[in-house]
Structures are given as structure tokens and as C-alpha cells.
Amino acid sequence: MKLSARNVMPGKVVSVTKGATTAHVKIEVAAGFVVTASITNEAAEALGLEVGKAATAIVKASDVIVGVD
Amino acid sequence: MKLSARNVMPGKVVSVTKGATTAHVKIEVAAGFVVTASITNEAAEALGLEVGKAATAIVKASDVIVGVD
Amino acid sequence: MKLSARNVMPGKVVSVTKGATTAHVKIEVAAGFVVTASITNEAAEALGLEVGKAATAIVKASDVIVGVD
Amino acid sequence: MKLSARNVMPGKVVSVTKGATTAHVKIEVAAGFVVTASITNEAAEALGLEVGKAATAIVKASDVIVGVD
Amino acid sequence: MKLSARNVMPGKVVSVTKGATTAHVKIEVAAGFVVTASITNEAAEALGLEVGKAATAIVKASDVIVGVD
Amino acid sequence: MKLSARNVMPGKVVSVTKGATTAHVKIEVAAGFVVTASITNEAAEALGLEVGKAATAIVKASDVIVGVD
Numbered sequence: 554m555k556l557s558a559r560n561v562m563p564g565k566v567v568s569v570t571k572g573a574t575t576a577h578v579k580i581e582v583a584a585g586f587v588v589t590a591s592i593t594n595e596a597a598e599a600l601g602l603e604v605g606k607a608a609t610a611i612v613k614a615s616d617v618i619v620g621v622d
Numbered sequence: 623m624k625l626s627a628r629n630v631m632p633g634k635v636v637s638v639t640k641g642a643t644t645a646h647v648k649i650e651v652a653a654g655f656v657v658t659a660s661i662t663n664e665a666a667e668a669l670g671l672e673v674g675k676a677a678t679a680i681v682k683a684s685d686v687i688v689g690v691d
Numbered sequence: 692m693k694l695s696a697r698n699v700m701p702g703k704v705v706s707v708t709k710g711a712t713t714a715h716v717k718i719e720v721a722a723g724f725v726v727t728a729s730i731t732n733e734a735a736e737a738l739g740l741e742v743g744k745a746a747t748a749i750v751k752a753s754d755v756i757v758g759v760d
Numbered sequence: 761m762k763l764s765a766r767n768v769m770p771g772k773v774v775s776v777t778k779g780a781t782t783a784h785v786k787i788e789v790a791a792g793f794v795v796t797a798s799i800t801n802e803a804a805e806a807l808g809l810e811v812g813k814a815a816t817a818i819v820k821a822s823d824v825i826v827g828v829d
Numbered sequence: 830m831k832l833s834a835r836n837v838m839p840g841k842v843v844s845v846t847k848g849a850t851t852a853h854v855k856i857e858v859a860a861g862f863v864v865t866a867s868i869t870n871e872a873a874e875a876l877g878l879e880v881g882k883a884a885t886a887i888v889k890a891s892d893v894i895v896g897v898d
Numbered sequence: 899m900k901l902s903a904r905n906v907m908p909g910k911v912v913s914v915t916k917g918a919t920t921a922h923v924k925i926e927v928a929a930g931f932v933v934t935a936s937i938t939n940e941a942a943e944a945l946g947l948e949v950g951k952a953a954t955a956i957v958k959a960s961d962v963i964v965g966v967d
Contacts, residue, residue, distance in 0.1 A: 554828065554829055555738055555829075556825055556826070557730040557731070557738060557826040559660075559731060559734060560657055561689075572779065572780060572920065573917060574777060574780070574798075575779065575798070575918070575919045575920050580688065586631075586652055588681075588686060589628035589686065589938075589940075590683055590695070591628075591682075591684040591686070591753070591919075592687075593697060595697065596688070596694075596697060597688075597695070599695075600688060600689075600690045600693055602688065609689040609690070609692070610686050610687075611686065611694070612681050612685060612686055613660075613685070613730075613822075613823075614659055614660035615729070615823075616681060617659035617660070617661075617680065617681055618661070618681070618894070618902050618903050618956075618958055619659050619661055619665070619666075619669060619671065619679060620669075620678040620901045621670070621671070621678070621899065622900075623899050623954070624897050624898075624945055625894055625945075625956070626894050626896070626935070626938070626944075626945060627941070628938060641710060641713065641851075642710060642849040642851070643846060643847070643849075643851045644712045644848065644851050644867070645712065646733070658731075660713070660731060660960070662865075664853070664865075664904065665901075665903070665904060668900070669900055669902060678899070680894075683938055684751075684753045687695050687696050687825070689693065691693075697796035697798075710850025712849075715850055716826055724789075724790055727766035727821045727869075728821055729820075729824070729869060730825070734826070738826060738827075738828045739828070740828070745829065746826050746828050747827040748824050749824065749825040749826070750795075751798075751823070753798045754819060754820070755795060755796065755797035755818065755819055756818040756832055756887075756889055756963070757797050757803070757804075757807060757809065757816065757818070757832070757833040758768075758815065758816040758818055758831065758832045758833070759807045759808070759813065759814065759816070759831050760830055761965040763872075763876075763963055763965045764866070764873070764963050764964040765963050766869060779917060779920075781915060781916070781917025781920045781936075782920050797833070798891070799889075800934075800936060802835065802922070802934075803834070804833070806831070806833075807832075807833060818832070818963075820963055834963070835934035837965075838931075854964055859928050862928055865962065867958075867962070868963070868964055872964070876964060882966065884964050884965065885965040885966070887964070887965055888957050890934045890935055891936045892961035893933060893934065893935035893937075893957055894903070894935070894957070895925065895941070895945060895947065895954065896906075896954040897945045897946070897952065897953050898952065
């Protein structure tokens, strides 16, 4: 499936931390470059996320804030 | 300022496209790795965004979707 | 691709309105049930969105607000 | 109250799952069509959400991603 | 309607700027305290937003980032 | 750091509630005016958030919904 989201970053899962209802998933999308996602436990299970698995981090352009020093 | 947002990606502006009220800004955060942000024109001007300027792309973990093939 | 987003609603494009940088796309996901998306023009073009085309509206659970009367 | 959010989907609560701080609420907005919301426990309690109660799922157009196969 | 969104800030519209598809609306929610919203033109028109009109700014807790110096 | 987010509200932390993975933080940004943020526990710890500490609530304009009665 092609997505309208402008930021599609394929990588590999480096950690999955499940809470009571919400899981945090870290995906390494480039060497030393890790993206953190907060998703439902239900989703983490449905996708079978586990360390080492290939996964893609997806972000809509309207969810990106820009900062300058 | 330190931010709660888990994804803070410093880089360099590679393009700024202004529309009537909304601007699209592309920031290269690693070699060949570009993040697109959709922000207000007002913000683009307030930050003085222009090609070559250092800028940081910031994304909350709850705004990241995970995909698997 | 399977997505962590809990709301994946396949349907058909019923309108595409492009602005200067932002496009509004309406997708009928059930009879008489239309979802409106605001995406970048760039995305609308990359996906080749046009009236009648099959398309899916995708929403993260954390982006849904609940209201009661 | 009328809302700027373009997607306002009235329905009925079909499940409420509370975690430590975050609750997941499923609302059936059309026959067989269920929307999942992730909200604070505090909100779930303030709204008195429970199975069978009328409730509305609300989504901003800028939070909808579009996909095509 | 009661909303799950934890931040509901009633105020008064102090400006409406329409673009090609997207409008920016500023709402003064306390003396000298202005919140900016980016919404669709369609929504701005449907709500009849204009300077001086009472309006409420609504934000989900999951869309708030926290910063510290 | 200057941010593209149009809503930057400095204040003081009035409560921090940690769950299994997600924390809720309340920041008083004006007298009697409290903003609630839902962030990761990891972020709450990294920022050292605690009652009485100065903190800023940050919201993108595209995450603000407008309501009228």
C-alpha cells in the first residue's frame, strides 16, 4: 500500500516495551538513528512486533514540528 | 529547551515551499534521509527557514505509526 | 503492509480539492459515510488520487476524540 | 457544540478497556464498522463511557492518512 | 457535547485568515493568551467563524508536548 | 530553540501521574488555567518533571479543533 504520509522510514525493531494498554516500540531506521513509536498493545500484537523484525516508522508531515536554535 | 517528544532529528533545510497559508519544509536529517514537515507560513517566517539553514524535525512518539510487510 | 493504526477504512474517492499546498480528499467508506482527509498536494499526486479510485482512510486510535451528549 | 473536525461519527460504545492511565474505547459507527479511540482514563470516567452508551468518534481531517494499493 | 479531549478552552475569535484550502484561526482564551488553530476553510465556513465570535479551542492531551529549559 | 508550533505556553507543573508506560502531566499556564499533556514515562523522567517545576506546554496549530455553540 502506498501512503499519503510523506515520512516512511523502513528499519528494524530494536525494542518493544508493553504497558497496560500502550506499547513503546523503537525502530532503527538508519545506523544509530532510532525512531520511537507509541502504539496500542493490540497493534503491537497484531503486527507481531519483536526485536530484530523489519518494521517501518510512518509519520504525517502535519505531525512534524520544526525547531531552530 | 528539552522536549518530551521522543524523536528529535537535527539536520539541514533542503527545501521550503510556501502555499497560501501552509508551508512544506524538507529537512535532511542524515545523508539521503529527508523528513517533510507541514507547518504554517507564519512559523516558516518566524523561524527564518531557508535552504541550507540548520533545523530540527521533532515528532511525538504518539504520532508515529508502525507498519510491517 | 499491515499498520499499527487501529482504524483502516477502505472505500472510494468521492472528491479531491487541491489548494496551494494542501489537498482535501473525501473517501466514502460505507454507503453515505464519507471521511475527509487533509493531505499534501504532493501526496495526492504521488497516489494518483481521483474521483472513483479505491482508497483507504487510516487513523491512529490516539487521534480519535470521543464525545457524548 | 459544532466542531471544526470534519469527521464526526455518532455510534454506540461496544467496548471500554482501561489501562493504568490510558483507555481504549471501541465505538460502532455503522453496522459492523467499529472505530477505536485511545483516550485518558480520566476522560473515559468523566464521560461515563460504558458498553451500549451512545458516543461519537471525532477525527480532524489533518489526522487522516490516505492509502492506495 | 462533552468531549474526551482534556483541554477545552473557551474564548473569542481574534482573527481568521483563509488560504486556498486551509484557514488559520486565532482564539483569545484568556486576557492576552491566544491559541492558533489550523483548520479547513470548509470548517471555518460551516462554523461561521469571524472576529469577535465566541469559540472554543480543543486539544487532546496526546497532542501536547512538554518542554523544560 | 524556537519552534514552528504556534502554541507555546509556559507555566508550572501541578501534577504528574505515571502509568505503566504513559504519564499525564498537568501544567498551569495562567492562573486557574491548566493544560493536560499525555507523554511517555520515559520523557517525564528525562525532563525531571515534578510538581512546582517550570515547564512549557506546546501544541501545533494543526492539532487544535475549534468548536462553537
